[in-house]
Amino acid sequence: MSDLPRPEELFASIDYTPPKADWMDVPAVIKPGRYCYAANPESVKYVGLPNAHKWNPLDDDWGLPENWQEIIFNGLRERLHKFRSFKIFMDICVRCGACADKCHFFIGSGDPKNMPVLRAELLRSVYRGEFTTFGKILGRFVGGRKLTAEVLKEWWYYFFQCSECRRCSVFCPYGIDTAEVTMIGRELLNLLGLNIDWIATPVANCYRTGNHLGIQPHALFDMIDFFCDDIEDITGIRPEPNFNQKGADILFITPSGDVFADPGTYTCMGYLMLFEYLKREYGLSVTWSTYASEGGNFGFFTSHETMKRLNSKMYMEADRLGVKWILGGECGHMWRVIHQYMDTLNGPDFQSSRMETPVNPITGTVFKNAASTKMVHIAEFTADLIKHGKLNLNKKRNANVHLTWHDSCNPARGMGLLDEPRFVAKSVVEKFTDMPEGTIREQTFCCGGGAGLNAGENDELRMMGGLPRANAVKYVHEKYGVNMLGCVCAIDRAVLPNSMAYWVPEVSVCGLHELVANALVFPGEKERETDLRGEDLPGEDE
């Protein structure tokens, strides 16, 4: 982060006054720090996506195929027909501007093309100029324009400055969802091989090894085994997780980010401890999978078809192992895909008839809300266990934590998972304070790195986008002494530590099940001296 200005400087540079010139006359200049590197052609090729080629966003020549305009027009026409959402969103925006200052990237950058309405206009202007009668005749006069290479570059730059968080769609009087526009925009760019590497390579990895990080089965086993060592050191209890076990009741799938980097790893240790506890106390039968070892889905950021291809592994693996239902870990866009896409995409093709409406075998609770998809969020599962008094919890072990809750955008606005994690959190910590209204629940802010934008090279963009969330955290930190930001998203756990370090260095980031595991008391465990991070536990009498 050496090139990054200091927070005060970055903040001072935010200017909401748009330029004098009309936006169509302001060329998009691709700025280092705000864009992600081009996709590695090998990754694009591996999954068979079109026009894999080497290119650099800073070059003039992007290596476009000769007939690139035709490809885009055909793609656009096809999608207008396939997606009513897209067609309506192209047609009915009145440019009332309600969305303008709702985007975290606009709030943190002041770049007017980050106003959701203008981001959509980048595409809408071409739709108008090339597809509507009025626009074809009157052109620029009615806000229509032709598709040029400059326009295409502008699309690329700004559709990869949208994290598909849907906050704007909450405020739009017609529910126009920029995520939908960005998704289609990126799908069109992918027809020309113009993905970013932070998405394309995880997609290829996930296709091959089952997870974004490209962790092969033996390595995944070793990594989890290593967590078990740590858990044994801290608690005296050694979890014995199952992998690829046929005949298990439940298949557990979580984002691979939790296996890979702190503080997600502590959340992963939390899952392991919870399952071990439930196995010992109640005989719960859960298996992990190495083949379906990814909850997240970067295909979602590439195209609907790629999303389907990656997601299919969940049902295929559930079928192969013969499980009754699937339990999903803490992840953001993973849950938008599961809640709103999975059953439609892959249910008819791959969902096994042996799967059942999920029932918590310990409490008997029937998860009727997951009757068709047959997949339950771990916050729903744990909340149910706690409500039924099935977990022995000691909040005092988290006494040094003053928690606030970051509603991850996709579970909030693409699902509505708001009170389950809060219930769990409040059951395991003593001090909990929500951030101000307007920054949480359905109005929550993105971490700044969602939808595949958590690369290293776009750090300025991420810090700008992270400002609104960090600003609300700073408020509760200064006013109430909050020192921990909890979330149910692996991308959050990767992005927020950096953005906290930059804007509010006194606050750390954790997942929900890290806190659960810290509070969870195993029968016969040794007296714990540290929490899962290896930090001293607060004194019992403090």
Next chain:
Amino acid sequence: MKALYSLFLVFALAAIALVGAGALGMEKAFGLYIPFLAVAVFVVGFCLRVVDWGKSAVPFCIPTTCGQQESLPWIKQSTIENPSTTGGVVMRMLFEVLLFRSLFRNTKVDLHEGTKVTYGSSKWLWLGALAFHYSFLTIVLRHMRFFTEPVPGLIAGIESMDAMLQIGAPTLYLTDLVFVIAVTYLFLRRVVVPQIRYISLVQDYFPLFLILGIAFTGIFMRYFAKVDIIAVKQLAMGLVTFSWNVPEGIGVLFYIHMFLVSVLLAYFPLSKLMHMGGVFLSPTRNMNCASRKFRHVNPWKFENVHYHTYEEYEDEFREKMVEKDLPVDKPLAEGAE
């Protein structure tokens, strides 16, 4: 500039009617044929647009969830903001269409000293939009008295409510006042707020000026010029009963009013004003949010999709899996061939 173009355009339209119905004496065209044609374009165009949208598929269930989902029985669901029943969806749509629920959430961002950002409540747009749409609706309903004989009680009732204050003669309609203020507000914010000015197009200013032109000509006719209302009603009744006749002496102002209304009607289906129909079809609002409970079926299929099967995966990694005692479907010897 774009605002000026639009203003000029509306003046030009008024001039066409002025010359056409006034100097050239084409009262029949401006009083009957053009309005009739405009209504036809509006009705047919509106339907075509909606049918065209209807022809596009809804492949996925993508509502924006704006509250707590239905999950465990003891967690209070937000049944309107995150509906899991048809009744809930209907309620959500009613709130959206009748009360502009989403616009009511509007906030305004501000930057302060010391890297601080605040979000203040900002209900003006909501209020302005609500005032505009409801006064417009009332005005349209009021006008039905020109097209009905006898005038239905409901319409007469609306009219007398609207004239409740009994100010002046003819009595002032409240909605006329509210309407002009609301349209002026919607115009001014487009010019004054820098971001809104930046995104505004000619087709954002044009309908505002057009509507304002309609309002001003109407107001002028009623309160100042005091046109022959009996003759106007004769013409209007003639329009709806298809007995084409143009009474004498209505005055050119009326024809300008009629022409601008006609332009608005004909322009409607071609423009962003179609949000009136589109709001009902928006998939982020009109779908059931319980998408894990009920399967949404995509009407089209992905073709020639390739999957990476478990068999392919195990074939590549079998050796490494066996090494860690991970279960495999085929024993190593077989796979190592």
